[in-house]
Amino acid sequence: MSSGVSSPSSPSTLVGLLWPARDEARFAVIRAALLVAAGVALLIASAKIQVPFYPVPMTLQTLAVLLIGAAYGWRLGGLTVALYIAQGTAGLPVFAGPMAGAAYLAGPTGGFIIGFFFAAVVTGYLAERGWDRSWLSVIAMMAIGHAVNFAFGLGWLATIMPLAKAWAVGAAPFMLATLLKTALAVAAMQAAWSLARR
Template identity: 70%
Template structure:
């Protein structure tokens, strides 16, 4: 019978191959905790690398979210991003803004944060089916991930301002950066799989 921790282990993902889980429930739980803590820490660091803009800052978080989902799988990736949001909701200074707490999630950037969870889950689901291993598919995959984040973000932003303004402040300034981050995510996934395949061939 699978334990909850083992359910988070997906051998077909990049992390699943680089650090395989075991049938040992304690090892599987420790592995999941370590990966989730590392992932949430990376999200925190990427939130602090930012270009301040009105309403929605430009950060490296979307890049990290997509890579976590694609590398971890949908269960562990989704759980990792959910842990990050929980940390912020509890008041830990993990978000891009100077404040945190549940109210922050209800603010202008909250939709983007909820979109992180959806994107991580979808990236993980697609990665578990091999979409992260071919160039064309990984381009499509990462583009879908970014699109999901924008859909969630603009939906919540539109609750506090007209959609045209939401687009102007929440999407238009990020188009060029999103293209660059998508290309970088694709390159990093391709490089990681290339190294992994060479290691397996030895």
């Protein structure tokens, strides 16, 4: 049974197994660039699939963030999400709302967006240690990732409104959706690892 700790010849993430890295610097740069571009595209698409809620829309972004972290690992996953946030901060229309720019992060969704980065890093860190292999550990990994994102999102909302209201509008309405996203993430990771091992 694997301990989840990788060696140079044993890929520690799903992407590492499906598309192994090489020592060649040029290959490594191209590989990373393509993976980051694909991840950012997934995040942009997930942001535009949403169900309106006030003041925080419900999107598939958290699911995409956690899957990217789990599949890429903490370094590449964190880089992907950081680039996505940087694009939105620079004014590109990549966030869930029609607006973008640094001012967008000062709105009610700002904490959740910043939380995406930390959720991806934490999820990626756990995945590299084997938490993405069994359905029980994937559930725990995704729950931790969601908790990290909620901590940042609710922490920021609590600076705008009372904590009880922040919970009522920023967390309570999304509990069922969070459970559904976790179930989808578990199914996706288990299916991906099953295919990758064939």
